[in-house]
Amino acid sequence: MEETAKKVMLSGIQPSGELTLGSYLGAIRNWAELADQFDCYYFMADLHTLTARQVPAELRKRTLNQLAQYIACGLDPEKNTLFIQSHVRQHTELGWILSCYTMFGELSRMTQFKDKSAKNADNINGGLFTYPCLMAADILLYQPDFVPVGQDQKQHVELTRDVATRFNNLYGETFKIPEPYIPKVGARVMSLTSPENKMSKSDHDQNGCVYLMDEPEVIMRKFKRAVTDSDTEKCVRFDVENKPGVSNLMQIYAACTGKDYAAIEAEFDGLGYGAFKPKVGEAVVETLRPLREESLRIMQDKAYLESVYKAGAEKASYVANKTMRKVKKKIGLVAEP
């Protein structure tokens, strides 16, 4: 297998809703720190959003806004390859091929499929079921060493490893087997109103979810209303099982301030939840403020955004095509003239 000097990282986010504090702390923030050390590919997973009905004009707008937000979050397009998934045809091409090497039983066991089909019983389409095959293609095309994701995507990365291993066993070394790369703090940010569920852009309760582009007053309101726990103790202590609401707020505060849980417990010792919640809100406001301002600025510059996604797609297609040629040859497809 070809060796490049730097190890490769790759990840994506669906533009199915606005970016959330969860996708920022669980994913993007960690990506920005990796640019010097790794060869990094990040994309807007627009094809994945089609498993649910989208309003076309909104999807287009959100995809471009997401690119602006990636850049505002510190993903320098000079150092990272930033592209739109649907601009690199090899994703759907390899997605189909991999679906022929992924078992019905494996796809049936995916918790995201089970959750989403329970929530959208009237639209359990084939794409929702084979979603992990497209995700495996997204990953394997670039031969990455690591895939930085939040906890909820770990199962999909594990399935990708299984499918790649199966393919390699049949045809010889073709794909690098990637590792999930999960952050220590922020890997699973929970809803502010129902801390047993992850904070999600598809959440119907808008108060539980903080968006990257929320205005400071909105963020403060959401944190002041955040659910804390009904235990009698009323103190700020990290205990996910018995105090999921407070523990989630502590996790967010830790991720935004860099303080560890012991320091946070000491800071709020004897102060109760009423003092704690606005402090978490303020820390989030200050973390997101520069990102929001910079995103708004970049979103206006359509020509710049186009130059970024065009260059990104060219670089990504070049790499993806190399893998695709190898795959087609191995499975017996006639080479294109």
Ligand code: TYM
């Ligand atoms: P998506 O769009 O749901 O989420 C994008 C990334 O954000 C992380 N994340 C969270 N992390 C912590 N707490 C949360 N509440 C939270 N919500 C979201 C997710 O774990 C993810 O890393 N299938 C993927 C997109 C995708 C992809 C890929 C990712 C498509 N192809 C290839 C990696 C590699 C998804 O729906 O993520």
